[in-house]
Amino acid sequence: KLSGTSMRAGLIARQSFRGAAPVAARHARAGTALLRTARRDYQGGLADKDRIFTNLYNDTSFGLEGAKKRGDWYKTKDIVLLGPERIIADMKASGLRGRGGAGFPSGLKWSFMPKNNKTSPQYLVVNADESEPGTCKDREIMRHDPHKLIEGCLIAGVAMRANAAYIYIRGEFVYEAVVLEKAIAEAYAAGLIGKNASCTGIDFDVHLHRGGGAYICGEETGLIESLEGKPGKPRLKPPFPANAGLYGCPTTVANVETISVAPTIMRRGPEWFSSFGRKNNSGTKLFCISGHVNNPITVEEEMSIPLKELIQKHCKDVVGGWDNLLGIIPGGSSVPVLTKQVCDEVLMDFDDLKNARSGLGTAAVTVFNKQTDIVKAIARLSAFYEHESCGQCTPCREGTGWMRKIMDRLVTGDAELKEIDMLEELSMQIEGHTICALGDAAAWPVQGLIRAFRPEIEMRIIKKQQGKL
DSSP: OOOHHHHHHHHHHHTGGGTOOOHHHHHHHHHHHHHHOTTTTOOOOOOGGGOSOTTTTOOSOOSHHHHHHTTTTSSHHHHHTTOHHHHHHHHHHHTOBOTTSSOOBHHHHHTTSOSSOOSSOOEEEEEEOOOSTTOOSHHHHHHHOHHHHHHHHHHHHHHTTOSEEEEEEOTTOHHHHHHHHHHHHHHHHTTSSBTTGGGSSOOBEEEEEEOOSOGGGGSHHHHHHHHTTSOOOOOOSSSOTTTSOGGGSOEEEEEHHHHHHHHHHHHHOHHHHHTSEETTEESEEEEEEEESBSSOEEEEEETTOBHHHHHHHHSOSBTTOGGGEEEEEOSSTTSOOEEHHHHTTOBSSHHHHHHTTSOOTTOEEEEEETTSOHHHHHHHHHHHHHHHOOSOSHHHHHHHHHHHHHHHHHHHTOSOTHHHHHHHHHHHHHTTOSSSTHHHHHHHHHHHHHHHHHHHHHHHHHHHHTTOO
16 A cells, blocks of 8 residues: 555656646745735746646547546545545645635535444535536536546545445536446446445445536535435525435535546645645636637636736637726626726635635636626626526525516616615625525625626616616
8 A cells, every 4th residue: 555655656757748846846936926926926827737637628538548548547546545534634735625616625524524424324416517607617527527527526435434426417418417427337347436446445336417407406405405306495504414415314515626626636745736826725726718708718727817817818818908898707607796907906716806805606707898788797697596596585586586677677777876775785685694695696796786887877877867878
């Protein structure tokens, strides 16, 4: 049985084509970056050798043979035999935070699962119900790099003492589900999962479940309800899933990207992963950028990259140039929009975006140039959240409809100025008053619009009253 250090050394030798750089060299480069941007401590410029998702653009086969050539399933047995405590300790040391939106420390979350449960099975549930508007990262993993997810299920499952993993995939992901099913079958045939998974003496099954196509099933307890065959309505917490989740058994729900990066972190070491990004915002991240850019793309980059650099480097800038930028939603439709002034400086990580009164969310960047009717764009999101509310909580069920109606009037200017404050107050009565976070997700885009573009809303109402609209 190899130690973690010797195992990683062997991997670096095996993966010389990826040129895994010593951590010391990265720290030396970080010192240079610190001189350039002392205020932010941003290192920047993720090299190809440090990318985890090396088949993001389907350059090679998604199958088992292609995955092994890219370094997947290498020394998986040795990683698993390190044991739950060591795996969780390394995940904590890596600084990995959940990639599904909440950003909760992954190693800590995994450690919540019972350690001496002898009475019931324990489960890992992978949230592959990628339904946040603008988000298109998990589907790229599932259709081009599925074995990273499956191997991650085994390693994460062992870490949290789970007996099986359930991958809950969005119903509309027909091709992705077919690819994932084939990859799971390959892993079973090769003895990598199932009975005596990867020759570890541990039995671990991986199941794929197709969802019904509801946004609310992206919420972990709504997902569990749907997985059990019930309507996808979120549960009251406590009890939390780690105590009573799927079929009443201890369960951890984790995002596709979070689980998929675990094997590489274990192979290359937590120090390697934590050397990217700023403190408490470690690692690499998939960013999916759409809207008014010249080259919409899903790309892996270092955490804490400046938003402006991300767009200009990978998207060939905003349509019409950076000066034609109106605003950006930086983390999926549920986070508040940012003005150009904020976008000039903000970093793409949890803490800096929180300080800017927005959020990293799923890192789904939606760009609006100055030709956009921003009020109409946010009104469209209000209609989406009204439609996707499960109706269980009164503030969300009734409030999303009220917000949508007011937003529709603001689009045309058929409103009074006092309704702007009324709308903001309404959003605050929804935020934080529901079982799940859909109420917050519906409220934040509206709050962001009022905060950033209130003069535009007021001007539209005044023009309508004056007969100029």
